[in-house]
Amino acid sequence: MNLSRQRAEEIFSKVLKYSTADETEAIISSTSYSLTRFANNTIHQNVAEESGSLSVRAVVDGRMARASTNKLDEPSIRQTCEGALMLARLQPPIPDLLPMPGPQMYRAVARSYSETAGLTPQTRAETVAQVVARAEKDHLIAAGVFASGASAYALFNSRGLGAFHEETLSEFSVTMLGESSSGWAKETSPYWAELEPLELAETAARKALESREPQEIAPGRYTVILEPSALLDLLGFLVLDFSGLAVHEQRSCLTGRVGQKVFGENVSLRDDVYHPLQTGAPFDGEGVPRQRMPIVEKGEVKNLVYARQTAKRLGAQPSGHGLPLPNDIGEAPVNIVMEGDHSSVDEMVRSTERGLLVTRFWYIREVDPYQKILTGMTRDGTFWIEDGQIRHGVKNLRFNQSLISMLGQVEALSVPQRTAGEESFEMVVPAVKVREFNFSSATKY
Amino acid sequence: MKNFAKQALDTAVTRGATYADVRVVGIRDRFLSTKNGEAAQVRESDSLGLGIRAIADGAWGFAATDELTHASIDRTAARAVEIARASALAKKHDVQLAPENKIVDHWEAPCRIDPFAVPVSTCLDLLLKVDAALRRVQGVTLAEASMDFRRVEQLFLSSLGSEIYQVKTQTGAGYVGTSFADNEIQRRSYPNSFGGQYQTRGYEVVEELDLLGNAPRVAEEAVALHKCxxxxxxxxxxxxxxxxxxxxxxxxxxxxxxxxxxxxxxxxxxxxxxxxxxxxxxxxxxxxxxxxxxxxxxxxxxxxxxxxxxxxxxxxxxxxxxxxxxxxxxxxxxxxxxxxxxxxxxxxxxxxxxxxxxxxxxxxxxxxxxxxxxxxxxxxxxxxxxxxxxxxxxxxxxxxxxxxxxxxxxxxxxxxxxxxxxxxxxxxxxxxxxxxxxxxxxxxxxxxxxxxxxxxxxxxxxxxxxxxxxxxxxxxxxxxxxxxx
Incomplete structure (x- = not known):
């Protein structure tokens, strides 16, 4: 059963009872999560878990440490408080450590649905059976997941701050496999009735069927149309670079580039937890309210995000993007919204003389941290476009591409949508058409 | 814990599982890191819970909980069987397992120096010395060092009659010196990148790595990379x-x-x-x-x-x-x-x-x-x-x-x-x-x-x-x- 605010407050009162630190913060959370996994047209894994946790941050004499447990009985709470304090005392003081924030006001976000929390394994299994039937109609093999769950997250501190957030999640993803090809589609939502498993199955099946017997193309620079999931998984590698601390420590690709026009005129990004298609809590890892933050406007790096400690060190204002302390990273924008336009993927295809349509990427890794060169592979539906039409599937390709350069070569954007991938957290992003995307080698399928 | 594990098995079998296994796992973690002369992360966590895997109607189900009470264990085991029956709604064939013997045993991985017994201050002191040695080389703009300790205790019971208790201690340590210059970020790590070296042993892993002795070379290489x-x-x-x-x-x-x-x-x-x-x-x-x-x-x-x-x-x-x-x-x-x-x-x-x-x-x-x-x-x-x-x-x-x-x-x-x-x-x-x-x-x-x-x-x-x-x-x-x- 999910944590209630009242139960969280009860636990925190025990934390305060046992903590003798100068300042004490507690993060109390619960998770209820179920996942049905299918492959080879059958369910092969089906799991459920219930868990809770308490994490105590103690500050004493300018020193700070954290101890966590999933045991919420009184002796364990006491032991965790003592553990955090003991660890804090054993380290050198942290220069200019800020006091914890006091009470804050939060804007409400409604992201918890009882229908999602109550989804049964029988409903998930029946949905999977329908998706398998769709696969078998065209002699395809289906694999995927149908997951649902609920979580609650409370953050309290001894200066009177109290924050509480509940959220549900649901996820459906499907891969359809043919003898020489595959297709993939995925959706997530806090409200499971918004998922469209059969439409996703249809999309994945169509991609698998239309990319049968893929042909080789020579590596090189091509115009590409990146479906939203493909763009999302690339953009995920840029998120940490907008941290004020990362720029200060010169580990960000935006070092020396803040205030400059780094990307194309048609690229604008903001962090906006309040966007109706976004998910997450309206407060950060210290309980500071999250602010909407434009980070790129018409290609110019406009703002970075700041945790309280970073902001103090750098003379900036905290933006509500701090991670739970202590951490090495500082802060990060985790609710990215990219502005789009009104082009559709079909229109992008029609306007392309020669190019590629990419469904998603796989195993993306950073090759060069300052040029922001990324490498990775295409996967599950890559198509050759010629004279405005999709002609055939192509064997998968490896790319080595600077993300910074790529975002200066965007020719068209679709309406942004809630998007899920497999290598980044969810964002609201469009499909994009990009010129001169660099593919460096091919694989065998 | 053994009582909970047995109760979970019994409940699953009573509910119709043709096979079940239970793991009760306790994990303790300690992570320490430094960055540019300061302690960056000092944190510890522990976790204890039970997971039960069951085959019923020829299909798999799994449920897990960290609420270790008799009522919760019964509920969790019953849930694993219920989920297995739901899995069977979309099965193509019954799950078949290769034969295995009943085993009753206890094994503990060798650990000469318990890393959790090494004072945190000793660990941080070494990391800060490494940090200072890295930053002593002009051109190093970021020094990061860490140690990571884990102890895993696990009790495994299965409906074959197996009962296996294992304890493993893992230790990891490493560092990276980063140099930003001329619009280029270069890094050198020791003894390996992405956290260093990890083994299933105790603090002796750290002692054998000569973290401090290698720091000047690593830092110099990070800076020299800009010029090559x-x-x-x-x-x-x-x-x-x-x-x-x-x-x-x-x-x-x-x-x-x-x-x-x-x-x-x-x-x-x-x-x-x-x-x-x-x-x-x-x-x-x-x-x-x-x-x-x-x-x-x-x-x-x-x-x-x-x-x-x-x-x-x-x-x-x-x-x-x-x-x-x-x-x-x-x-x-x-x-x-x-x-x-x-x-x-x-x-x-x-x-x-x-x-x-x-x-x-x-x-x-x-x-x-x-x-x-x-x-x-x-x-x-x-x-x-x-x-x-x-x-x-x-x-x-x-x-x-x-x-x-x-x-x-x-x-x-x-x-x-x-x-x-x-x-x-x-x-x-x-x-x-x-x-x-x-x-x-x-x-x-x-x-x-x-x-x-x-x-x-x-x-x-x-x-x-x-x-x-x-x-x-x-x-x-x-x-x-x-x-x-």
């Missing part, structure tokens, strides 16, 4: 240091031999494998000198894949994977072994924690040592590049096309290590690459590396794997592939 030439593009012979060989094994041998991938059950996320079953015993995976084993036994060493029993209660084994270049073995589970007609699991089922089911995971997948001295190997190379310490890694979802980058390289000319090279990278196709291996260094150069962060499964599980490797040479490899011309 870019790794050229083209075809070259390459020699990889043992840590990079370890990651090459992980990605291009360890993952493709996972039988669940081969059989398609990871198709939606982690991917499949080019090693389809007809290749077993027939594929020339590598050159004749390439011999690889998946060895979980303590005799192989204290790797992150060392254990006495896997999480299905199957004894840890040494499985030949590549013998004299020929592909001869998979990593398997009781279910997948039976599916390809093998009589026994290779003992590779591992779960991240109590709230995750076991999946087929690498144990210690190691390249057996050859005969070369590294100095002789370099002297034997007319025109090549020596590459050291991984910087980036990527491979396709069937494990053919790979690309790696390393932190540093050196040109080899006329049998001598010559100028330093920055941004080295290489790429290729798995079997072509391993067939191009013509020299492997000897046991003296062999290290059992730990990879603590291998991801797989939905929901995602992170697992530690081991990879024994020595420096090795590969002929005519595409280098400089990561940087667009």
């Amino acid at each position: 030439e870019q790794c050229p593009a083209g075809v070259r012979d390459i020699i990889l240091d043992s840590s990079q060989v370890g990651l090459q094994i992980h990605e291009s041998i360890g993952h493709p031999i996972e039988l669940d991938r081969v059989l398609g059950t990871e198709a939606n996320f982690a991917g499949m494998s080019f090693l389809t079953v007809e290749k077993l015993g027939n594929l020339k995976y590598g050159s004749d000198i390439v011999n690889v084993v998946a060895d979980a036994t303590p005799a192989h060493g204290p790797g992150l894949g060392t254990f006495a029993y896997d999480d299905e209660g199957v004894p840890g084994q040494c499985t030949p994977i590549i013998k004299d270049g020929l592909f001869v073995g998979y990593l398997s589970s009781r279910e997948t072994a039976g599916a390809i007609g093998q009589t026994r699991s290779s003992g590779a089922m591992r779960a991240e924690n109590w709230n995750r089911i076991p999946l087929i995971r690498m144990t210690n997948v190691s390249l057996l040592p050859g005969t070369w001295k590294l100095e002789d190997l370099i002297a034997d190379t007319a025109d090549g590049i020596y590459m050291e310490t991984n910087r980036s890694w990527s491979i396709d979802d069937r494990r053919y096309n790979f690309q790696f980058g390393t932190e540093i390289g050196w040109e080899i000319k006329g049998g001598k290590k010559a100028r330093m090279l920055k941004n080295p990278s290489y790429g290729g196709i798995t079997t072509d690459f391993w067939n191009s291996c013509d020299a492997i260094c000897s046991r003296d150069y062999w290290t059992l590396w730990g990879t603590p962060n291998c991801g797989k499964g939905q929901p995602m599980q992170t697992m530690g794997t081991g990879h024994g490797a020595a420096p090795a040479r590969f002929r005519r490899v595409q280098v400089g592939v990561a940087y667009p011309g």
Whole structure:
């Protein structure tokens, strides 16, 4: 059963009872999560878990440490408080450590649905059976997941701050496999009735069927149309670079580039937890309210995000993007919204003389941290476009591409949508058409 | 805890499970890090819970809880059976498991110095000394160092009557010096990138690494990289240091031999494998000198894949994977072994924690040592590049096309290590690459590396794997592939 605010407050009162630190913060959370996994047209894994946790941050004499447990009985709470304090005392003081924030006001976000929390394994299994039937109609093999769950997250501190957030999640993803090809589609939502498993199955099946017997193309620079999931998984590698601390420590690709026009005129990004298609809590890892933050406007790096400690060190204002302390990273924008336009993927295809349509990427890794060169592979539906039409599937390709350069070569954007991938957290992003995307080698399928 | 585990088993069987196993897992973690002269992260956590896996109506179900009360255990075990029955609504055939023996045993991994008994202040003091040594070199703009300790206690009970208690202690440590200059970020890590070296041992791992002694060299190399030439593009012979060989094994041998991938059950996320079953015993995976084993036994060493029993209660084994270049073995589970007609699991089922089911995971997948001295190997190379310490890694979802980058390289000319090279990278196709291996260094150069962060499964599980490797040479490899011309 999910944590209630009242139960969280009860636990925190025990934390305060046992903590003798100068300042004490507690993060109390619960998770209820179920996942049905299918492959080879059958369910092969089906799991459920219930868990809770308490994490105590103690500050004493300018020193700070954290101890966590999933045991919420009184002796364990006491032991965790003592553990955090003991660890804090054993380290050198942290220069200019800020006091914890006091009470804050939060804007409400409604992201918890009882229908999602109550989804049964029988409903998930029946949905999977329908998706398998769709696969078998065209002699395809289906694999995927149908997951649902609920979580609650409370953050309290001894200066009177109290924050509480509940959220549900649901996820459906499907891969359809043919003898020489595959297709993939995925959706997530806090409200499971918004998922469209059969439409996703249809999309994945169509991609698998239309990319049968893929042909080789020579590596090189091509115009590409990146479906939203493909763009999302690339953009995920840029998120940490907008941290004020990362720029200060010169580990960000935006070092020396803040205030400059780094990307194309048609690229604008903001962090906006309040966007109706976004998910997450309206407060950060210290309980500071999250602010909407434009980070790129018409290609110019406009703002970075700041945790309280970073902001103090750098003379900036905290933006509500701090991670739970202590951490090495500082802060990060985790609710990215990219502005789009009104082009559709079909229109992008029609306007392309020669190019590629990419469904998603796989195993993306950073090759060069300052040029922001990324490498990775295409996967599950890559198509050759010629004279405005999709002609055939192509064997998968490896790319080595600077993300910074790529975002200066965007020719068209679709309406942004809630998007899920497999290598980044969810964002609201469009499909994009990009010129001169660099593919460096091919694989065998 | 044993009472809870027995209660869970009994409830599952009473509810109709034809097979069930229970794991009660307790994990204690401590992570310490420093950054630019300050303690950055000082945190500790513990976790205790129970997971039960059941077969009912011929299908799998799993449920887990951290509420260790009799009522919760009954509810969780009943839920596992209910979920299994739901799975059966979309089954194609009944789950069949390869036979296994009942085992009652207790095993504890050797640990000479309990890392949790080492004062935190002692650890932080060493990390801060390393930090200072890194920043003493002009041009180092960021110094980061860390230690990571974990103790895992697990009780496994199954309806076969098995009862296995295991305790493992893992220790990791490492650091990185970063230098930003001239619009370029360069890094050097020691003893390996992405956290350093990890083994299933105690604090003796840290003591043996000589963290402080290596810091000046590492820092100087990070700064010197700005001034050296870019790794050229083209075809070259390459020699990889043992840590990079370890990651090459992980990605291009360890993952493709996972039988669940081969059989398609990871198709939606982690991917499949080019090693389809007809290749077993027939594929020339590598050159004749390439011999690889998946060895979980303590005799192989204290790797992150060392254990006495896997999480299905199957004894840890040494499985030949590549013998004299020929592909001869998979990593398997009781279910997948039976599916390809093998009589026994290779003992590779591992779960991240109590709230995750076991999946087929690498144990210690190691390249057996050859005969070369590294100095002789370099002297034997007319025109090549020596590459050291991984910087980036990527491979396709069937494990053919790979690309790696390393932190540093050196040109080899006329049998001598010559100028330093920055941004080295290489790429290729798995079997072509391993067939191009013509020299492997000897046991003296062999290290059992730990990879603590291998991801797989939905929901995602992170697992530690081991990879024994020595420096090795590969002929005519595409280098400089990561940087667009």
